[in-house]
Amino acid sequence: MLGHGTKFGRKKEEAIAALMTQRNLEEAARSIGVVPNTLLKWQKLPEFQAAYREARRAAFGQAVARLQQGTSAAATTLLKTMIDSNTPASVRVRAAEAIFNHAAKAIEIEDIEARVADLERAQAESASGRGF
Numbered sequence: 001m002l003g004h005g006t007k008f009g010r011k012k013e014e015a016i017a018a019l020m021t022q023r024n025l026e027e028a029a030r031s032i033g034v035v036p037n038t039l040l041k042w043q044k045l046p047e048f049q050a051a052y053r054e055a056r057r058a059a060f061g062q063a064v065a066r067l068q069q070g071t072s073a074a075a076t077t078l079l080k081t082m083i084d085s086n087t088p089a090s091v092r093v094r095a096a097e098a099i100f101n102h103a104a105k106a107i108e109i110e111d112i113e114a115r116v117a118d119l120e121r122a123q124a125e126s127a128s129g130r131g132f
Contacts, residue, residue, distance in 0.1 A: 082095040
C-alpha cells in the first residue's frame, strides 16, 4: 500500500483495511467514519483499486502460506485414513484418489519445471553464441 503523506491518503488506506476486515461495505464505511457512497466512489478510483488488489493479494498469500504449513499433517491424515481398516471403504478409496491426484500433479509440475529450465538454458546458450 502507499505510504503516509502520499496523494493516496490515510483515510483511503484505512478504508482498504476496513474492507479487508469488516463483513460488508456499510460496516467498513461506518468503521472509518465515512458514508457508504464515499467508499463506493473510492472503489471506482484506479489507484484505490490497485491498492485494494495489492492488499487482497498479500492477505491471500499469507493464507496460502498458513495452509502450506499444514500440508505435512494433511498428507499424514490422508495416508492414515487410506490404510485404516476401520475406515469405511468409500472414504479409503477417496483418500487413495486424492493421493494419486496430488502425486500426479506433483510429477507434472516437476516435468514442467525441467522443461522450462531446459528452455532457459538453451536460450542463454543461444544468446551467448554457444548454442545452435
